[in-house]
Amino acid sequence: NAGVTQTPKFRILKIGQSMTLQCTQDMNHNYMYWYRQDPGMGLKLIYYSVGAGITDKGEVPNGYNVSRSTTEDFPLRLELAAPSQTSVYFCASSRDRDRRGDEQFFGPGTRLTVL
């Protein structure tokens, strides 16, 4: 099992550009998540999905969009990049056997800089 994979590892964008961060998991997990990590701020949930075709907003969704067409893939889209979106982005997944919360498996992250 590769677990959770993310591409690219690094990216520099100009203000106003768009891009898609890719996330794939091979563990057949229903739940998937996108977080951003800013220095000294912990992780903030951007969007999450409870299964194919179902997504919902997290704590900081503005400026992002997601889709979930398959169980395996959960891409994150930035339409008009802004310097405030400079961050490290993590994708995660979980089995959700326990409605109270299961272990989340994290990808290695994408470091995004917007100049």
Add this chain to the structure above:
Amino acid sequence: AQSVAQPEDQVNVAEGNPLTVKCTYSVSGNPYLFWYVQYPNRGLQFLLKYITGDNLVKGSYGFEAEFNKSQTSFHLKKPSALVSDSALYFCAGPGSSGSARQLTFGSGTQLTVLP
């Protein structure tokens, strides 16, 4: 509002000494609490979780955490620290929805174990 707090940005401990990384919580109802560890340039890894029951939870790599309801704390502990334990540690709990599927993370504590 649901929240977890890590009052220490940095903890230094000598190898072989016991270590404690602190976490306090403000969660309504029964708290579901987690500890994750992040090594440099890696995603987060699950260490342990508290759901209900025994207040002392054992996890990976010899770590354990003590849930204390009267002090609203969930401190991470290890009897004898290793240099390889040096990493960034995050406490997490249910987000604003009250669901542990949507986690809120503390700001993180950098643990340095000195040889």
